[in-house]
Amino acid sequence: MPSTPSSNIPGASSPLTPLTPLTQRFISHFGEMGSRWGINRTVGQIYALLYVLGQPLNADQIADYLTFSRSNVSMGLKELQSWRLVKLLHQPGDRREYFEPPKDIWDIFKTLLEERRRREIEPTLSMLRDALLENPANDTDKQAQQRMREMYNLIELSSSWFDDVQRLSPETLASLMKMGSKVKKLLDVRDKFRGVSSSSSKTRHDHPDLQLTTHPKD
Secondary structure: OOOOOOOOOOOOOOOOOOOOHHHHHHHHHHHHHHHHHOOOHHHHHHHHHHHHHOOOEEHHHHHHHHOOOHHHHHHHHHHHHHOOOOEEEEOOOOOOEEEEOOOOHHHHHHHHHHHHHHHHHHHHHHHHHHHHHOOOOOHHHHHHHHHHHHHHHHHHHHHHHHHHHHHOOHHHHHHHHHHOHHHHHHHHHHHHHHHHHHHHHHHHHHOHHHOOOOOOOO
């Protein structure tokens, strides 16, 4: 459970803000949720602390806040750096390293998505590419490759969509997400329109006598 540190830590650049019960609850919740997101409890709490306080902290300050060992904090910070969820800073006149998360919540969101794709999706795509390049030895392998191809195409499509999303500005991305079900309604209207157009085209093709003809003016 996160603790409330003393008002000053020896060598700290400024007094630490005591953690309120609300802040402590937020940090504890992130620790519990960490394992579900592929990170351990310690890493989840370190990130939650840095995020909710909104100020750079060094490893000693983090250890004091969370009552973690210095070695656990160091390992947790390395893990967060590998996820690109914290960045390293230096304070004037202070040789210690300080850490803070990206300030923009949309940058955090996109970084999480990108890292999850790099760690989980790209290895799957690589495996599928290799499998699809093999010559099937029998009908069973042919069927298996067909199923793999369907999976590969779907993942590739979603990856292309993700790349497009990554290029959007935070304002545009927020507007797109707020549209919600409106996007589906627009797609439904488009599909209905395409269906009508396709049906009309098929009717003219099957019944040439129903096609419009133009007559020269007298």
